Amino acid sequence: MIKSMAPISVFLIAILLVSCEPTIQAINYGQDGCSYCRMTIVEEHYGSELLTTKGKAHKFDSIECLAAFVIKGEVATEKIHDLYFTDFEDAGNLYPLQDMIFVQAKKLKSPMGLNLSAFRTQKTADDVALLYFGETMNWEQVQIYVETAWLK
DSSP: OHHHHHHHHHHHHHHHHHHTSOOOOOOOTTTOBOTTTOOBOOOTTTOEEEEETTOOEEEESSHHHHHHHHHTTSSOGGGEEEEEEEOTTSTTOEEEGGGOEEEEETTSOOTTSSOEEEESSHHHHHHHHHHTTEEEEOHHHHHHHHHHHTOO
16 A cells, blocks of 8 residues: 555655746736836836746836846845846747846837847847847846946
8 A cells, every 4th residue: 555655645746846836927917017116017028027936926017127126135136036038029928037138228218218128039139239229238237237327
């Protein structure tokens, strides 16, 4: 009897471990509020999300709101599971930080005015930066830009 229960126990433990993994939550555009500025999230090209290690999703209407939230330490660094951003070309879908290249371009307006957008390919980011008179950035550069241009 005990031998026959061992595979079932292993299976149940595996299911519990998998189900504990934090899961990204879709942004309900037009309904969800930004965790930083409290505005309703409406523009599908700019939504972003911070997911905690316990699975709580903080949703944002712009890259700069998420960056400000992180800079101000609203969630301790060790409690951040991952950050997710909308690829400007794939509106409404979120992708992990490690897949993203950011563009700051004065002629490509974002909801909160720092004009940041995200892309999954370097070529697209470079093309957009050239077309809209901007520059490409990594996440660290985005945080420095938000801190100096918006939070000082």
